[in-house]
Amino acid sequence: MSFFKNIKEKIANIFTKSNNIEDIEDVLVEADFGIELASKIALQLKKSQDINGDFEAIISDILSPHIQTINTNRDTTVIMMVGVNGTGKTTTVAKLANYFQNLGKSVDIAACDTFRAAAVDQIEKWANKLGCKLFRGQTNSDPASVAYDAVTKSQGDILIIDTAGRMHNNQNLMGELQKIDRVLKKYNPDFPHETIITVDATSGQNTKEQIKAFGEYCKLTGVILTKMDSNAKGGTIVGIVDKYKMPIYGGGTGESFCDFDMFDVKKFCKIM
Ligand SMILES: Nc1nc2c(ncn2[C@@H]2O[C@H](COP(=O)(O)OP(=O)(O)OP(=O)(O)O)[C@@H](O)[C@H]2O)c(=O)[nH]1
Ligand SMILES: [Mg+2]
Known part of the structure; x- marks a missing residue:
């Protein structure tokens, strides 16, 4: 449908x-x-x-x-995923990795959600499945130092940085996100090339608040809509794009790393 x-x-x-x-x-x-x-x-x-x-x-x-595609025509493209808890960041890291691999790119991943051991296990499983090199730290280690380690050592065409979920009104956690961003910029002022926010298509109007708040802490370059396969009602992404005029890069349609595509406006808007 x-x-x-x-x-x-x-x-x-x-x-x-x-x-x-x-x-x-x-x-x-x-x-x-x-x-x-x-x-x-x-x-x-x-x-x-x-x-x-x-x-x-x-x-x-x-x-x-x-509706745009992510530019990866550089020696190394650094992509940071951000968003509220459970919106699909980690799954989207795997989906993007698979998508870029299918285009012939090599993809490394940085596991910068160091707050929960389970989070590192989750991304490690995806990385193993996809054959991506994973940069990780100890549980509770500084996510910014994992990011720095990754960015200095990665030899992939693309480095995707997974970050911990955080409520957009939690200033401390938002400050930590800024620190990752700062550390990357210190290494190379152009890093990260993309800071993509995942928004859950079923979350309705709250997604606008999320984008506004994350945008105050780091420069968002695009949105990926997740859970389009669930009972999403469709308007969320239209409202976001109309308000923030930001690039939308694609949508998640399931829990597997294959359940993703860059948006095709014709397919997406087709209503019959
Ligand atoms: N149906 C469906 N489920 C999804 C999709 N994307 C992610 N999920 C599920 O949503 C849940 C949360 O996904 P994660 O990728 O762990 O989300 P996250 O943003 O990394 O979560 P935190 O790291 O805890 O903030 C998991 O059960 C995923 O399988 C999607 O496009 N469709
Ligand atoms: Mg996660």
Whole structure:
């Protein structure tokens, strides 16, 4: 089923019954578009003669300019994954590693979630499965020193840094993230080339708060949407892109390292 099929069906139903703009707005708000964007889209659809085509075009217009691929045409591309607890960072590290390996790139991983032994075990399993070199420290060691060690020793085409999940309103933990970022920049001012935030597609409007808060501590360069296979309602990513105009790099659709793709706007927006 397409990501937007449910919404389209609900909107089409309203059109056959009442054509009431407030009802359309309600469907979009319920689908996590956010009130402002929902009103804007509902107003545009009000005049529509072709609800399917027009809805698809509106979504496509918002997303298309921001759907991008990650540039890896450098000697070493350093990518740092950040995000709130459980949003899918570690799984996405594995997914990206697999994706880049399939493009013929060698990928190293830095296990900078040193807070939990289980976190290092989790990324180590992925690294072994994928044949990636892993840089790791002891449990509770300084994540910034693991990052520094990795960045000085990595010989991969790409180095992906996994970080611990943190609540965006926890200043201490956000400060530690800044420290990793600082240490990388000290080694090379261009590092990390990408700081990608994972957002859980089912988290709705809270994701905007997450992006705002993480963006205050490190320069976010893109978003990866995770858990698109679960009961995500579709609007989250549209709302984020509309508000922050940031690149969206792809989406996770399951728990395996294969369950990922860079966004294809046509496929993503197709509502029939
Ligand atoms: N269905 C589904 N599950 C996912 C997806 N991505 C991650 N998960 C699951 O979500 C849970 C959390 O994923 P992790 O990758 O450990 O998330 P994390 O952000 O690294 O978590 P912390 O390190 O604890 O902050 C795991 O059970 C994953 O298997 C996805 O795209 N779809
Ligand atoms: Mg993790």
